[in-house]
Amino acid sequence: xxxxxxxxxxxxxxxxxxxxxxxxxxxxxxxxxxxxxxxxxxxxxxxxxxxxxxxxxxxxxxxxxxxxxxxxxxxxxxxxxxxxxxxxxxxxxxxxxxxxxxxxxxxxxxxxxxx
Amino acid sequence: xxxxxxxxxxxxxxxxxxxxxxxxxxxxxxxxxxxxxxxxxxxxxxxxxxxxxxxxxxxxxxxxxxxxxxxxxxxxxxxxxxxxxxxxxxxxxxxxxxxxxxxxxxxxxxxxxxx
Numbered sequence: 001x002x003x004x005x006x007x008x009x010x011x012x013x014x015x016x017x018x019x020x021x022x023x024x025x026x027x028x029x030x031x032x033x034x035x036x037x038x039x040x041x042x043x044x045x046x047x048x049x050x051x052x053x054x055x056x057x058x059x060x061x062x063x064x065x066x067x068x069x070x071x072x073x074x075x076x077x078x079x080x081x082x083x084x085x086x087x088x089x090x091x092x093x094x095x096x097x098x099x100x101x102x103x104x105x106x107x108x109x110x111x112x113x114x115x
Numbered sequence: 116x117x118x119x120x121x122x123x124x125x126x127x128x129x130x131x132x133x134x135x136x137x138x139x140x141x142x143x144x145x146x147x148x149x150x151x152x153x154x155x156x157x158x159x160x161x162x163x164x165x166x167x168x169x170x171x172x173x174x175x176x177x178x179x180x181x182x183x184x185x186x187x188x189x190x191x192x193x194x195x196x197x198x199x200x201x202x203x204x205x206x207x208x209x210x211x212x213x214x215x216x217x218x219x220x221x222x223x224x225x226x227x228x229x230x
Contacts, residue, residue: 034218043119043205043221044158089157102173103219107157 002027004092004106012112013080021109023073023090031093035064035075038087038108047075047088080113087111118142119222121206127228134193136225138206146209147189148219149173149181151202158205164189196229203227 004025013019025033032051036044048057048064050073057064061078077084090106122137140147148163150173160173162181170181178200182190189208193200203226207219 041124041224041226043207043223045221046218049218102160102163105158107155 002092002094002104004090004104006088006090006106006109008109009107010110010112012114015080015082015113015115017080019077019080019111021075021077021088021090021111023075023106025071025073025090025092025104025106027071027092027094027104029094030068030071033064033066033073033093034091035062035073036089036091038089040086044089077111080111082113082115085111085113119206119208119220121204121222121225123225124223125226125228127230128193128196129230130197132196132229134196134227134229136191136193136204136206136227138189138191138208138222139187140189140208140220141187142208142210142220143186144208144220145186145211146219147183148207148209149179149189149191150205150207151175151200152205152224153202161191196227198229201227201229 007022034049035047038044047062050057050066052068063076066073087108087110089108092104119140128134146165149161150158152158159175161179164170164183180192203224205224206222209219
């Protein structure tokens with residue numbers, strides 16, 4: 001069964017500090033992996049996407065890494081800001097999805113940045 | 116920019132009522148999706164559609180139906196609302212069925228409460 005596990009479930013960090021979120025998956029075959037940011041009461045918004053051949057991707061202060069061999073990804077937030085308070089969701093897409101674009105979602109990590 | 120809109124941000128209904136949730140996207144996307152999001156369970160796919168008048172069951176279709184009469188509009192219907200359908204409902208769309216183009220763009224969500 002395809003699964004995406006994220007850790008930790010939640011974390012609190014002080015403004016200006018860095019943090020790293022983890023994502024482990026068992027989706028096979030593999031097409032790409034995305035990290036989404038979801039503000040409270042809003043829909044998720046894509047931060048990064050990585051395919052099999054990419055092992056790092058940055059979007060401002062967000063840097064995602066991918067190890068396709070160990071099926072692990074991480075999202076690193078540098079110099080956190082209050083606006084980074086949100087849930088971060090790891091989403092894995094399998095290729096050859098005959099039913100069209102079905103994704104496997106992780107449960108998310110809730111990040112709270114305190115001043 | 117892709118825009119996915121949902122007809123209501125908040126909705127309160129009574130048990131047994133018929134409920135319609137509407138979603139509209141303005142980027143001529145082929146695929147549209149309905150998810151529900153519950154604490155600790157992440158996003159779960161209810162139904163999706165990759166063409167007008169086409170629909171496919173997701174992981175949790177029981178108690179729901181959908182309608183796609185026009186390419187830009189995808190409706191979720193709760194024939195007889197029950198309290199266990201209280202949830203956040205998210206609509207999404209993506210360009211094509213090809214895996215490499217399958218970023219899903221999400222609407223803002225509808226928080227439905229069934230009393």
